[in-house]
Amino acid sequence: MSNSLLKFGWVSALLLVGALQLSQAWDGATLYFGLAAAAGFAALLLKRIVPAGLAALAVMVAAMAGGFFLARGASPDRDPAWVLLDTVPRLLTAARPAPATPELLVPGLLLIIGISTGMVLSVTKRGTALFVPALGSATLYVSAALLTTGRADRYGLVALTVVTLLALGWLVIDRRGPVVPPAVLATALAALTLLTFVLPTNGFEPRRLVTPPVTDIAISNPLPQLASWAAQGEAELFRMRGPEVPVRLVTLSRYSGASWEAASTYGPLGVVDAPDLPTGGKFQDASVDLRITGLQGEWLPGVGKPQAVSLSNAMVDPDTGSLVVAEGLTTGLSYTVRGVVETPADADLAEAQVPTSATKYTALPRLPFTLAEYARQATQNARTPYEKAVALEQVVRLNRRPDAEAPVGSSYARLETFLFGAAGESGAGAGTAEQFASAYAVLARAVGLPTRVVVGFQPVPEQNGERVVRAADATAWPEVYFSGWGWVAFDPVSGNGSGPSAASKREVLNRLASTTAKPTPTSLPSVPPLVQPTALQGTDTAAPATPKTFPFWVFTPVLLLVVLFAARTSRRLRLRAAGPVGAWNEVLDALQLAGLRPKPSRTVPDVAREWGDAGARLAVMVDQAAFAPQPAHHENSWRLARQVRKAVRRKASWWRRAMWAVDPRPLFRR
Known part of the structure; x- marks a missing residue:
């Protein structure tokens, strides 16, 4: 079986598990979510005609238009944007499980269509097959857990299935491609465990974000x-x-x-x-x-x-x-x-x-x-x-x-x-x-x-x-x-x-x-x-208690750190796919993080010689990639860049090393 078929089969299995899990927040909506999970393959067909970005945009525009026509019966006099935005409060103030009515199905269907499209298109590109499907599966699982307050997976069997499928993908399908470091995966899984088990069992209720009618x-x-x-x-x-x-x-x-x-x-x-x-x-x-x-x-x-x-x-x-x-x-x-x-x-x-x-x-x-x-x-x-x-x-x-x-x-x-x-x-x-x-x-x-x-x-x-x-x-x-x-x-x-x-x-x-x-x-x-x-004695009714609202502002620093980390990781993946030039930009990012950014007037070989044999060999590859008539792709350029990066980090101060993973400055470096 070809590697592409393995990838699409892997993504299909992840989508099927996620769709079944999410559908439990609605009453009798399994079929609808199963069909929505297949929407990403429509984008795959469009990709043969137009670029992947346009294919994804076309699928989502069609999905949002369909969602508007499904939900407009609840608000016939409102504009399309308001109708679509209003479907989320409607869902969060509906029964549990929510009835499978059109206006209540729209937010769940749009979510799974968007995730399906991103997952399917991602595996057609080298370097993202391990990241986007894992993120999509995690999003579906967390959404189902929050909408059902953890009841959708009481014993953790679905979580075990998702982790097993992800492990098979990481070990079998894309072993030679870029992978997410094990420490990052462990941190992500720990965060998922916190979100899907600790918050629901401690009374976290997303419905409290919306005032019920x-x-x-x-x-x-x-x-x-x-x-x-x-x-x-x-x-x-x-x-x-x-x-x-x-x-x-x-x-x-x-x-x-x-x-x-x-x-x-x-x-x-x-x-x-x-x-x-x-x-x-x-x-x-x-x-x-x-x-x-x-x-x-x-x-x-x-x-x-x-x-x-x-x-x-x-x-x-x-x-x-x-x-x-x-x-x-x-x-x-x-x-x-x-x-x-x-x-x-x-x-x-x-x-x-x-x-x-x-x-x-x-x-x-x-x-x-x-x-x-x-x-x-x-x-x-x-x-x-x-x-x-x-x-x-x-x-x-x-x-x-x-x-x-x-x-x-x-x-x-x-x-x-x-x-x-x-x-x-x-x-x-x-x-x-x-x-x-x-x-x-x-x-x-x-x-x-x-x-x-x-x-x-x-x-x-x-x-x-x-x-x-x-x-x-x-x-x-x-x-x-x-x-x-x-x-x-x-x-x-x-x-x-x-x-x-x-x-x-x-x-x-x-x-x-x-x-x-x-x-x-x-x-x-x-x-x-x-x-x-x-x-x-006295009145027989008590004054209604003022509902306690969860202080979500406490998650703001964590959210900012997660966004910065995701942006830095995305930049590294793009640089890694760019060959020697991308590897040298990774070195320049490391120099900036360590506070050792070279002057713009210095040449690549001049800067690289300061970092030993690995830096000198990388400088030669960068010159060949930049000036040779037919530059060759050097597989080990990223390995050399990592060696230089480690040497640079050792010379950084302790507080710069502490902020290394979330420092936003490389994102703004040209």
Whole structure:
């Protein structure tokens, strides 16, 4: 096999590994990055017609033009330069992994096209085959590590593969060409290790360089809409493919005493802060494909705690996982949601505790005494938080019936009528899932259980491979948080929804037989009409913390040193390729670095004689190369120049030797 084929095969392998690594920052973009990695070979074909520089320029201009047309849909009224520049902030404020949408793919594709073009063209030239592919591979690897915070190569296997491929190239393909000194290679690999492992694991996050588009959205509470959906009955809302799991529309965590409220601040998935209560220790991944057919509003149906959404304009509340599309849903909208569904076992919940600091989920402003006493009586014999949760589910359900025509609302007054109203009173003992879930949540909070209310759709059976979700399937259910196990759903309407098994609940209720009787609301004249909540003092929301920005200015000196070193190395490679004349210029650079720069009036032989036999022999080669009719190429001229350079360096002062590798003066010498 020829040396050229070996070089192109080596570069192809490096590009393939780098493309696969970088594509992990996007969801389902492997094919796109694989095709982009082949763009450099298009420049190789153009090189037969035009110089290499023009070939590379043509490929990049075509790539940038294509990137503009792909991304301009996100900013149709902007100029091309702004559209392309805006793709990077868009990527850094998108979900992780980023959806494979055109505007989010553009920066990654342009990066790999540029690196591919440089790597392929470099191996056609003598003297750069060992440097440019290594630099390109390192750039792809570092980019993937930063975009995925180190998750793309958890065990270092990809890094080992890249190093192995580079070593094969250095040892087999171009042994006789100019090589990078081993000390430089070791330093570069150490720097890569620092960038790809130390920074991500210490919390370095490139997304913090860009302010995420956190949006305040005023969206109405969808709980009262349950009655309207119940009246619509068989009206189709959306279709889904995937496992039989509950579909969540919105999670309501704030209660004002008059109604439940959704979060008002949303940001891109993967960019916003972590939730205030962590995910439980047991969970399963669930991925569903959804297609909107009749659902309206801004809420986007999802499953579990969303981890990835294929829509670039979807935003999320980090605490509850509620998804919104500010522009509103449209009929025919199709997307994929991947989420985490918590699945604790019954035995895990039996002795589980609840966090005492979750005041946001236990807040009950101006709780009426009747509701507080009712909750106390209902759970008076319960030993654990789980027993309290099961007892309340049974108490709320007893002697009460679902009624789609019952009055809506979840205020204290409406819940008191639902729980304690006299026979014949409108809404007494009857309600929609809104009243059942709200009554449970208020009573649970009254006894210290962190609780929230979810509006969504329970699992429906498949029909020809699809699950058709209709308006009548809409419901609401409460969730209780248990330390170490996450949010657990309960069903005060029927007791058969998702969450703990019926057998586990029956076992608890058998032990708490006394709590199955309806508690008696207390209304003693001596009791104050209102009980101030003990779970929350003052406001229930904390001021948002000011995000800490990384002081990137500390890297400025290091960056300058790296740039100077790269420029000096590039100059040496050019001089080495220029034969004896280039070797003599290397000697002149060394004399300048040592502070021994000769006067312009002195001749080459005159200066060279001061540096022994190696200098004299090099002077002869320089004269032949400069004045002979057909100058010969002397292979050992660079070896002689290195000998002279070492002799010059020995005569330099210690501080000049310390600055030898990064002194910029040779770059400006003519």
